[in-house]
Amino acid sequence: MTTETATTTQVYRVWIKAAPERIWAAITDPEWNGRYAYQAQSFFELKPGGSFHAAASKDMKEYAAAQGFDLPDTIIDGEVIECDPPRRLVQTWRMLMDPTTAAEPFTRLTYEIEETKTQPGVCRLTLTHELTGAPATATMVASTEDGAAGGGWAWILSDLKTLLETGAPFAG
Template sequence: MTDTATALTTQVYRVWIKATPERIWAAITDPEWNSRYAYQAPSYYELQKGGAFHATATKDMKDYAASQGFEVPDTIIDGEVLESEPPRRLVQTWRMLMDPSTAGEPFTTLTFEIEDAKMQAGVCKLTITHELTGAPATAAMVAGTDDMGAGGGWAWILSDLKTFLETGKNFAE
C-alpha cells in the first residue's frame, strides 16, 4: 500500500487489490459490503449526479461515545454524488459530522478511481483522492494523524478493504 499525502489539503492513497472492478465498486458503494470492513458504518449512495450520500453510526460507535461522555449523531458522514461511472469512478462531496470541529468545516471532495493493473491480470488499482481545502480538522482525521483516537484514516480503511476483498475477513475477524 502506498500512502502519499501530497499535502493536508490534497491526500492521495493507492492500493492494489486482487479483485474485479465490480467487487471493489460494490465494496465501496453497497451498504451490505461497506459495513463489513474498516469502521463498519453502513454507507448509502444514490449513484447518480446530485444523489445523496450518507453513512450511519453503528451501535458500537454510539456505545463507545456514550462511555466517553459524548453523543454521536445517527448520520456520521454526509454528502452528494457529483459523478458516478460504475465500476470505475465515483466523485462525491464528503463531510464528517461525528465531531463539532469537522462538522463545522465545508464539504470536501472525495474521488474513487478503479483501474485494471497493467502489471498483473486480475488485480486492480484503487486510488482515493481527497480534496480537503478549508477543512484542516477533517484533513488531520482522514490522514490518520490526529490525536483524537479516530483511527488510521484512509490508509487504514484501504488496508482493511484490501484484506476483506482478498481474504473474506476484516482486521477485526
C-alpha cells in the first residue's frame, strides 16, 4: 500500500456477535445510530439517489457554544448510491461541522455486512471510506490510538459493536 492509498482509502473491520439485520438497523435507523459514538442521529432515504444527513445532538451544540463556535444543525450530508439491506450500503459523505472539511468534495463510504462461515451468529462489518481530494476529512476520520479526532471510524465501529453486544455504548 502506498502512502497516497493509505490516506485516500481507509478500511476498517469489526466482528460483531449480531445478526446482519441488527447491524443494518444500528447503522441506518436513527433510533439506533443516535445511541452510540457521538449520539448524532443519522437519517437515510434508503434507495439509490436518496438523501442522507446526520443531525447535531443537543450535547454537541452545547459543547460548540461553550467553545465559542456555532455548529450547523446538519453536521454530515450525502446521498445513497447503493442500498442492499442488510448487506451493503454505499453513500456519499461530507462533514459540514468544520469549514475546511465542508469545502472538500463528497467522499464515498461503503458498509458491507457479511455473516462468517466459521462462527455462527457473528458478522464481519467492513467500512471503506474513499477520501480522494479530501485530506482534512481523511485526518478527521482516521483512527488514532490517543483518541485525537474523537477516535475516528475505529472508535465509532467499536462503540456500535459494544452497543449491539452489551446493550450499552461506551458512555452508557
